Amino acid sequence: ITQKGKGFPAGEHGEKWHALPPGHDPATGKQLTVSAGNPAYTAVFGKGLVELGAECPDVAVITAAMPGGTGTAPFAKAYPARFFDVGIAEGHGVTFAAGLATRGVRPVVTIYSTFLQRGYDNIIHDAALQKLPVIFAMDRAGLVGEDGETHMGLYDIPYMLTVPNMTVAAPKDGTEMLGLLRAAVEHTEGPFCFRYPRDTSPDVPPAMAEIAATPYGTWDVLRKGRDVAILAVGTMVGTALAAAEALAAEGLEVTVVNCRYLKPYDEVTLAAILADHSHILMVEEGVATNGFGAYMAAIIHRQSPQVRTAVHGVPDKIIYAAPRKKQLASLGLDAAGIAERVRALHDSEALAG
Incomplete structure (x- = not known):
């Protein structure tokens, strides 16, 4: 039998007091600062x-x-x-x-x-x-x-x-x-x-x-470039677009694909990406070990072994409590971090040579 809120005098609001965010009045439970903007x-x-x-x-x-x-x-x-x-x-x-x-x-x-x-x-x-x-x-x-x-x-x-x-x-x-x-x-x-x-x-x-149903098993190419393609998952799509904008100012043109279906993946769109790009970066807000990037890297290697790939996600370690924005930045899962990984991947061929 679950009874929440026993860690503080919660009264009739056990679930609310079970996980209050920072910035609340401990006497009332009310938020001291309420941020305006889009809904959660x-x-x-x-x-x-x-x-x-x-x-x-x-x-x-x-x-x-x-x-x-x-x-x-x-x-x-x-x-x-x-x-x-x-x-x-x-x-x-x-x-x-x-x-x-x-x-x-x-x-x-x-x-x-x-x-x-x-x-x-x-x-x-x-x-x-x-x-x-x-x-x-x-x-x-x-x-x-x-x-x-x-x-x-x-x-x-x-x-x-x-x-x-x-x-x-x-x-x-x-x-x-x-x-x-x-x-x-x-x-x-x-x-x-x-x-x-x-x-x-x-x-x-x-x-x-x-709102119509998202077409089953499809990806969406949001930006087209010639140098590197980013296969982005979920929350990383918008961040990848921001990184691509920053890289465009440096003369690096990046394709950004919204890989909204991880399984089944969009075989037609992937084939088109492989035909036009020699470098592909997979970005996800999840562990890189055996994640979407690893899954796609194996598929790409079988279909186009000449294409260079890299996976960018959360490393194999415990991530401790901190503001979400700080966590993303510390792991390179912000626009600056993704841009850095794109540069490294793009330059890898020259370094190898």
Whole structure:
């Protein structure tokens, strides 16, 4: 039985006091500074989920002791008969979702990336092997700032890429996240997962009814250059575009590809990129070991062994609590760090010669 908020006199607000961000009044729990701007990915997801629930009466939502943290509380309020909080029992939540899927329900399992690891056996045995259309919405994917090392969502790309029949996706912004959610609901040939960060969305999405499904298995070339191509995943798409802008001022022309579907990848677009580029950098906000970059590097080596590749992600070490922006910069996952990796890759041929 989970009872949150015991570390501080939380009263009736156990979940709220369980994980307050810095900058709050300890007497009241209120934020002392409220930042204006775009909504958080979690809030965008929660709003879109409620709107999708009105369209699709077969959609149900499952979470594990975090309705507030995952943004699913509004869905629970709007559709209580279609919402299930299984408590800290992620494996059970996954198997329960698989059972619902066998009966025609479209379950959306909304769990932090780090905690979904607890249900990995269930993902493989109870969803993937039967090709059941269970949707996994993985919140807090990537670096999580002050939430600390136990909450880092750095491993979902490697652990989901290895699952047979699994679709793996990552949006560049909130609108694309909701497009992937719609695509996931429409996909019936196996489980579908997508990841999004503990951060604000770079855009303010329209209503769910105005968002089409993100075309299945496709990438999007956002910028064309001749020197180096960046295959960017999720949060790194916008950062890669900023790096490309900076490099253009130096005379280095960079292609930026939004690799929104990691698996299946876009074979047609990749073939076009390989035909036009001799240097490719893969960038992801997740561990580089066995991640998307390693996956693509092996594919590129088989198809075009003459192309030079490099992988830029989180190194094989524990990342400790710090502001998210500081974490990204320290790992070279900001625009300056990506630009530096592009320069090094572009210069590697000359250095080798």
